[in-house]
Amino acid sequence: MEEEKKKFEIWQPFILALVLASGMLLGTKLDDQIPDHGLVQKKQGDEEWEKIISTIGYIRSRYDDDLNADSISIGAIEYLMEHLDPHSYFLGGLDHANFKDRMGGSYDGIGIEYEVLDDTVFLVGIMPNTPAEESGLEIGDCILAIDSHQVSGQNLGRRQAYEIWKSTGDVLQLTYLTSGDRHPQKTSISKRPIKVGSVPISLKLQEDLGYIRIAHFADRTYQDFMDSLGVLVDQNVNDLIIDVRDNPGGSFQEVVKILNQLISEEDVLMVYMDGKHLKRTEYRSTGKPFFRLDELVILVNEHSASASEVLAGVLQDLGRATIVGRRTFGKALVQEMYALGTDASLNLTVGKYYLPSGRFIQKTYSDxxxxxxxxxDRMERGELMEADSVHLDSNLMVPDAQDVLRPVGQGVVPDIFVPLDSFTSIDPSSELSKRVRKELLKFYPQHREQIESLLHLPHFIEHTEIDTLATEFMMEIDLDESACPHDCKAEVRQLFTNGILKILGNEEGALRTRVQSDALLNSAINHVADDSGTQEL
Known part of the structure; x- marks a missing residue:
């Protein structure tokens, strides 16, 4: 347990930041008008706001020195937002652009994934049918310079490298080094729109059981989900596992549309919103799903937040799905995005959402x-490891549609608890993970033909050649005790296999290798098998 706790401590802050930065968007007010202060009826506390407005006016008209209005305004806005709830925040510059790209489902680029390892920018992914693929760039190439900016050997962090990528024009001038080559090459690549999917994988797991993972809820998530579901139904899938683990949320409208496809009854209250300045708004089922599904299972964990909690909570309240995993994050605040010019925005909490039973699952944020x-704290209490360590207040319970008591103010508690396991807690920022990723980028180009030939073999990931390659890989990298303080051969093989599958763009193969190692996914598969009487995997 100490090993799992250490991994969780390292990885948790990044996921928390993603949850805080994503939230659940009710909508985007790109051209919303600022309320006319003179026409708004005065309320208690308005005098204090008048002081702020007057201060700005005096500074602008009377201050006798130079001002950096940009830094002052950003600092003032950030200070204001920090004193609101945890999910109201300011986005400016690259953060604003990145958020719009992610929610919009596309960005202007060349179609690469990169990672900064040991002060070197490595290409770790080349998207198909993109300018990067057409240019001849390959996984494992080292980017030395972007236009006139040196990026490798400059002690750059990932964010600094990202800022350089985003500052470029429509045509990139890249200087790069191919593995095994001592002579840098140069190429010019024109950007074009690159699609960013929020449904990275869907596949048929067994005879009538399908699986869809939703990474976040963006503007095209419903369409991507339906496209994936349609393919599965054509393959005679009747039961479905939806994986929203580590899903930080996103578009409220998209999750409501998906819910309508999972509830067959008409005019059922799914979720409602209410707020101080937001009139109660109910969202009811249309009763017109395109496909009929039998068993539904939703996979969740402590990093499932916001819109993903709406999906899980609504289906749990209505008795439509079994929730498997661990207690979710606990976020029930709803934001709207308000544009501040063309390169900044406010994500402002405007209300709360409630599940059909009236449950408000937001955990307290007074402290x-x-x-x-x-x-x-959950980890330290043992809640992620033992079901008996999940302490719920019996006085804060409400009955759902099945008269099952459900907790208020504590996220969505799963119907089937699955503890944190060694596979899902492998920390991508650990020395072992980084070492394996870096060495694999060197190993792959040297064994490219051998590795790619495995794709043509049935069930190739179970082929003995993979074990042979993994063994050869471990011998070549010669892990020392600092990176591998215990017998970590199983972890290295898993990281090696997943890394190879990622390089090959084989998400399905990567998932299939995880089925037996991923306790939570395995539990869901076995639950469906038990209910249907089919054989377990």
Whole structure:
């Protein structure tokens, strides 16, 4: 347990930041008009706001020195937002652009994934049918310079490298080094729109059981989900596992549309919103799903938040799905995005959402320090490892549609608890993970033909050649005790296999290798098998 706790402590802050930065968007007000202060009826506390407005006016008209209005305004806005709830925030510059790209489902680029390892920018992914693929770039190439900016050997972090990528024009001038080549090459690549999917994988797991993973809820998630579901139904899938683990949320409208495809009854209250300045709004089922599904299972964990909690909570309340995993994050605040010019925006909490039973699952945030450390507290209490360690307040319960008591203010508690396991807790920022990724980028180009030939073999990932390659890989990298303080051969093989599958763009193969190692996914598969009487995997 100490090993799992250490891994969780390292990985948790990144996921928390993603949850805080994603939230659940009710909508985007790109051209919303600022309320006319003179026409708004005065309320208690308006005098204090008048002081702020007057201060700005005096500074602009009377201050006798130079001002950096940009830094002052950003600092003032950030200070204001920090004193609101944890999910209201300011986005400016590259953060604003990145958020719009992610929610919009596309960005202007060349179609690569990169990672900064040991002060070197490595290409770790080349998307198919993109300018990068057409240019001849390959996985494992080292990017030395972007236009006139040196990027390798400059002690750059990932964010600094990202800022350089985003500052480029429509045509990139890349200087790069191919593995095994001592002479740098140069190429010019024109950008074009690159699609970013929020449904990275869907596949048929067994005879009538399908699987769809939703990474986040963006503007095209419903369409991507339906496209994937249609393919599975054509393959005679009747039961479905939807994986929203580590899903930080996103578009409220998209999750409502998906819910309508999973509830066959008409005019059923699915979710409603209410707020101080937001009139109660109910969302009811249309009763017109395109496909009929039998068993539904939703996979969740402590990093499933916001819109993903709506999906799980609504289906649980209505008795439509079995929730498998661990207690979710606990976020029930709803934001709207308001544009501040063309390169900045406010993500402002405008209301709360409630599940059909009236449940409000938002955990308390009156103590911000405690709120930021709440997931770590769960780990220290043993909640992620033992079902008996999940402490719920019996006085804060409401009955759902099946008269099952459900907790209020504590996220969505799963119907079937599955503890944190060694596979899902492999920390991508650990020395072992980084070492394996870096060495694999060197190993792959040298064994490209041998590795790619395995794709033509049935069930190639189970082929003995993979074990042979993994053994050869481990011998070549010669892991020392600092990177591998215990017998970590199984972890290295898993990282090696998943890394190879990622390089090959084989998400399905990567998932299939995880089925036996991923305790949570395995539990869901076995639950469906038990209910249907089919044979377990």
């Amino acid at each position: 911000r320090i405690a709120y930021d450390h709440e997931l770590q």
